[in-house]
Amino acid sequence: MQCSCGSRGDLVEIGDNYAEFVADLRCLKTGNWVKLLQCNECGQLWRTDEWDKYQTLYALKLNSPTGWERVDMEPLIKERMVENHGGLDATICLAKECKLHTLKGRAYCVDHFYETGARA
Numbered sequence: 001m002q003c004s005c006g007s008r009g010d011l012v013e014i015g016d017n018y019a020e021f022v023a024d025l026r027c028l029k030t031g032n033w034v035k036l037l038q039c040n041e042c043g044q045l046w047r048t049d050e051w052d053k054y055q056t057l058y059a060l061k062l063n064s065p066t067g068w069e070r071v072d073m074e075p076l077i078k079e080r081m082v083e084n085h086g087g088l089d090a091t092i093c094l095a096k097e098c099k100l101h102t103l104k105g106r107a108y109c110v111d112h113f114y115e116t117g118a119r120a
Contacts, residue, residue, distance in 0.1 A: 003041035015057040056119035
């Protein structure tokens, strides 16, 4: 069986297919709501969110296990959120003193929307 690691991007949304995504990966370490997993076929390392049915979950390709638990995924997730919403709108964020443009279809910029706990 051929793995799909090579055809996946660096950041993968895995919430809708969490069990399928982790099925061929072995857990090397666990952290605070995150796991370090490795593909059984190609050896690719992945930092994945722990299963939570209420959150959007992500997996991030890693080149090395060094510092895996401290990797800051926030910028990548915010970039994905902008993509998921189709970009930014012309309107300004409703957060006090914020001058950033809102995500399309939202009242807040990506930074303030992220602060609400949103990840999609």
